[in-house]
Amino acid sequence: MTDQPMVRFDNVSKRYGPLTVLDGLNLDIMRGEKVSVIGPSGSGKTTVLRMLMTLEKINDGVIWVEGEPLTHMERNGKLVPADLAHVRRVRGKIGMVFQSFNLFPHMTAMQNCIEAPVTVLGMKRAEAEARAAELLGMVGLSQKKDHYPSQLSGGQQQRVAIARALAMRPKIMLFDEVTSALDPELVGEVLQVIRQIGREHDLTMLMVTHQMGFAREFSDRVCFFYQGKICEQGPPAELFGAPKNERTRQFLNAVLEAG
Amino acid sequence: MGIPTLVAMLVAALAVIGVLSFREEYSLFVPGLLQGAVLTLQIAVLGSLLAVVMGVLAALARLYGPAPLRWLATVYVEIFRGTSALVQLFWLFFVLPQFGVTLDAFPVAVLALGLNVGAYGSEVVRGAIQSVPRGQWEASTALNMSRPQMLRRIILPQAFIAMIPPWGNLFIELLKSTALVSLITLSDLAFRAQQMNQTTLKTVPIFTLVLLMYLVMSLAITIVMRLLERRASLGLARGRAA
Ligand SMILES: Nc1ncnc2c1ncn2[C@@H]1O[C@H](COP(=O)(O)OP(=O)(O)O)[C@@H](O)[C@H]1O
Ligand SMILES: [Mg+2]
Numbered sequence: 283m284t285d286q287p288m289v290r291f292d293n294v295s296k297r298y299g300p301l302t303v304l305d306g307l308n309l310d311i312m313r314g315e316k317v318s319v320i321g322p323s324g325s326g327k328t329t330v331l332r333m334l335m336t337l338e339k340i341n342d343g344v345i346w347v348e349g350e351p352l353t354h355m356e357r358n359g360k361l362v363p364a365d366l367a368h369v370r371r372v373r374g375k376i377g378m379v380f381q382s383f384n385l386f387p388h389m390t391a392m393q394n395c396i397e398a399p400v401t402v403l404g405m406k407r408a409e410a411e412a413r414a415a416e417l418l419g420m421v422g423l424s425q426k427k428d429h430y431p432s433q434l435s436g437g438q439q440q441r442v443a444i445a446r447a448l449a450m451r452p453k454i455m456l457f458d459e460v461t462s463a464l465d466p467e468l469v470g471e472v473l474q475v476i477r478q479i480g481r482e483h484d485l486t487m488l489m490v491t492h493q494m495g496f497a498r499e500f501s502d503r504v505c506f507f508y509q510g511k512i513c514e515q516g517p518p519a520e521l522f523g524a525p526k527n528e529r530t531r532q533f534l535n536a537v538l539e540a541g
Numbered sequence: 542m543g544i545p546t547l548v549a550m551l552v553a554a555l556a557v558i559g560v561l562s563f564r565e566e567y568s569l570f571v572p573g574l575l576q577g578a579v580l581t582l583q584i585a586v587l588g589s590l591l592a593v594v595m596g597v598l599a600a601l602a603r604l605y606g607p608a609p610l611r612w613l614a615t616v617y618v619e620i621f622r623g624t625s626a627l628v629q630l631f632w633l634f635f636v637l638p639q640f641g642v643t644l645d646a647f648p649v650a651v652l653a654l655g656l657n658v659g660a661y662g663s664e665v666v667r668g669a670i671q672s673v674p675r676g677q678w679e680a681s682t683a684l685n686m687s688r689p690q691m692l693r694r695i696i697l698p699q700a701f702i703a704m705i706p707p708w709g710n711l712f713i714e715l716l717k718s719t720a721l722v723s724l725i726t727l728s729d730l731a732f733r734a735q736q737m738n739q740t741t742l743k744t745v746p747i748f749t750l751v752l753l754m755y756l757v758m759s760l761a762i763t764i765v766m767r768l769l770e771r772r773a774s775l776g777l778a779r780g781r782a783a
Contacts, residue, residue, distance in 0.1 A: 337679050374685045384680035388698050398684035401694055443680075450684060 286349045288313045288454060288486040289334065294343035296329055296510075303329050305510045306343070313453075316480055316487045318497035318518070321507030322533060327490040330507075331456045334488070335378045336369055347372050347454070374402075377452035381459045383439040385431040391418060391442045392427040395449045403450070410449070417445035420482075421475045437468030441475050448479065455479075457489035469493070476500070494537055498522050506530045544767050551760040558753050567746045570737055574747070577733035578754045584650045584729065585716045585758065591655025592715065593708070596662025604667060605688065614663070621660035626718050629653040634725040650722040658715045665707040669700035702773045709766035713759050730754060 287310035296304040304326045311317050319327045332338040334345060336352070344361060345352045354361040355368040364372075386394050395414035399405040405413075418427050421441035431439050440460055447455060457476065461469040473496050480487060480500060491497050497504055498518040505515040506527070514527040525531045561567040595617075602614035621629065630653040634646065644652070673696050681691040723732030734751040738744055 335679075335683050337682060370685055370687065376683075378683040380676060380680065380683075382676055384674075384676035386677065386680070386695055386699075397694060398681075398686060401690050402685050402687075447683065 285312075287311055287346070288315070288348060289488070290346040291330070291334075292344045292346060294333065294345060295341050296326070296333060296338065297341050303510050304333075307510075307512070309505070309512065311454075311486055311488060314484050314486055315503065316501045317489070318501040318504045319488065319490045319507060320492070320494070320497060320504060320533070321513075325507040326510045327507050328458055331378065331458050331488065331490060334454075335376055335456060336373050347375055374450070375453045376456065377447035377450055377454070378456040379440070379443050379447055379458070379460045381462050383431070383436070383443045383463070385439055385443055385446070387431050390428050390430055391423060391434070391445075394431070394442055395446045398446070399449050414445065414449055417448050418442070420478070421445045422471070435468060436464045437471045440464065440472050444472075444475055444479070448483075452485070454486045454488065457487065457491070459490050459492060461491075461493060492537070494522065494534070506533065508533075544764060544771075547760055547764050547767065551757060551764065554753050554757050554760065558750065558757070561746070561750065561753075566743060567750060570743070570747050570750060573733050573737060574730060574750050574754060577728055577730035578758070580727060581716070581719045581730040582758060584647070584654065584719045584722060584727075585712070587651045588654040588658065588715050588719075589712045591651060592658035592662050592711065595656060595659025596666050596708075599659065599663035600666035600670065601692070603663065604670060605692075617656075618660045618663050621657050626654060626657045627721050627724070629657055630721055630725055646722070646725045646727050649725060650719070650727055654715055654718055654722075657718075658711050661714075662708065662711055665704055665711065666700070669703040669707075670696060672703050673699045698773075702770065705766055705770040705773065709763060712762045712766070716755070716758055716762065 289309075289311040291307045291309040294304060294307045295302065307330065309330075319330065321327055329338060333340050334352075340353055344354050350372055351361060351364065352369065352372045353364055355364045356362075385391075386397065389397060392411065392414055395417060396405075396407065396410040399410040399413065400407055415424070415427065418424055421444055423438060423441055423445070426434060426438060426442075431442070434442065444460075460476075461472050464472065473493065476487075476489075476496075477500060479485060489497075489501075501518055503515060504518045504521045506513050506521065506525075506529075508529050514521060514525060514530045521530065522534065525534060558571075562571045599614040599618055602610040603618070606614065630649065633644065633649045633653050637644065677695055677699065678691060681695045686694070719729055720731035722729050723735070728736075730751060734747050737747050741747075
């Protein structure tokens with residue numbers, strides 16, 4: 283089943299009290315596909331990633347990963363809400379990088395990268411260190427492996443966070459505005475790393491971004507979110523070049539003016 | 542105050558005790574008071590250890606335990622915070638035997654003071670755990686850690702640093718409340734001082750020595766906690782300085 287989607291949002295809704303944040307979301311992402319999510323603030327972009335990472339519970343629908351339910355599990359042919367063991371088994375395929383880095387401040391860059399492989403995957407320490415060293419090298423931070431997060435610049439911290447997520451060998455990587463907290467001159471080094479892992483790894487990537495240039499050049503598909511729904515989606519050349527929807531046009535114009 | 546200042550105070554207090562104990566009107570009381578001080582110290586140290594164990598367990602139970610454990614921990618905290626250490630000592634020593642449980646005075650002292658301070662400590666632990674930013678939980682979840690793994694490896698080590706100063710205060714409170722144990726027949730430092738005072742009326746030398754001995758013990762606690770704090774925050778502080 284090679285054409286089975288890597289991720290499937292099947293009529294997923296998310297509400298906070300009376301506020302409907304996502305309204306019947308349907309979205310398939312294929313293996314290895316790079317999908318960018320754009321849209322105005324508050325349109326539910328972060329919520330999509332957080333639901334997939336199981337940081338938020340969903341109110342309706344089912345999320346599937348590689349043909350297997352993530353939010354639910356099969357019991358006697360019926361889907362029932364997943365228990366923690368099931369969630370942990372499926373969630374292991376997903377990694378996430380946050381806007382605010384969220385490195386562990388009491389651990390060095392190296393320790394950040396080997397913590398989960400050792401405690402969660404039960405990897406041997408030496409093996410985990412070798413792999414982490416390789417990844418830290420890939421993100422250009424071999425020299426900084428014994429530094430604590432507070433000794434690193436924002437761009438360096440974010441690159442450690444990317445290496446840390448990759449150390450778990452995820453099949454799907456989620457990026458939530460990973461350059462938004464960075465000084466402008468540090469954005470490039472992080473985007474460069476993302477470009478590189480996009481090329482070198484057979485990763486499925488879903489990223490929320492305000493970097494329109496990057497989304498255009500990097501992604502296979504762009505989804506424009508508006509008020510909790512996908513308002514328009516398509517290949518970047520089409521969506522940026524000839525947006526069909528009025529709201530998309532307005533949004534892109536506003537972003538262009540601001541940037 | 543820095544650690545060197547505290548150490549200087551500690552050395553000075555010890556030196557004064559040393560010098561005084563060469564004078565006749567003081568030396569008379571030193572051996573007896575020292576015996577009392579040793580008992581006080583034993584109760585304080587063992588009580589503090591018990592308090593830490595109870596504080597951590599109660600906090601974890603209240604935050605993450607299943608309903609019955611949560612309930613049990615809340616009852617423990619409310620009872621031991623809401624009634625005085627004196628009443629708890631009396632209960633364990635004089636009332637429990639009526640129900641067929643008889644304990645020696647020393648274990649009762651450790652138990653009562655440890656449980657009492659542990660109840661306050663559970664609030665300290667709880668606050669410190671809750672002060673760890675939510676992003677730390679989320680990053681650990683994204684790395685697929687289990688709840689116990691997150692707590693043990695990510696959350697508690699960070700919360701630990703925030704807990705050290707308030708625990709230092711609680712340990713000193715505990716040290717001071719050891720004076721209550723004379724009411725259940727134990728001859729601690731305060732009790733011996735009172736007894737000597739009643740028989741000899743040498744108030745000045747006796748209570749000068751007692752003051753210095755308590756001061757030595759509380760300074761020792763403060764210094765140990767400061768060193769612990771410095772050690773625990775090494776990685777974080779190193780970064781801040783850079
Ligand atoms: N924990 C929460 N409680 C209540 N409302 C929330 C919460 N998290 C997000 N929201 C609301 O959900 C909507 C979508 O948020 P989000 O997914 O963060 O948007 P985006 O990432 O597109 O800016 C916003 O209106 C936001 O205020
Ligand atoms: Mg967002």
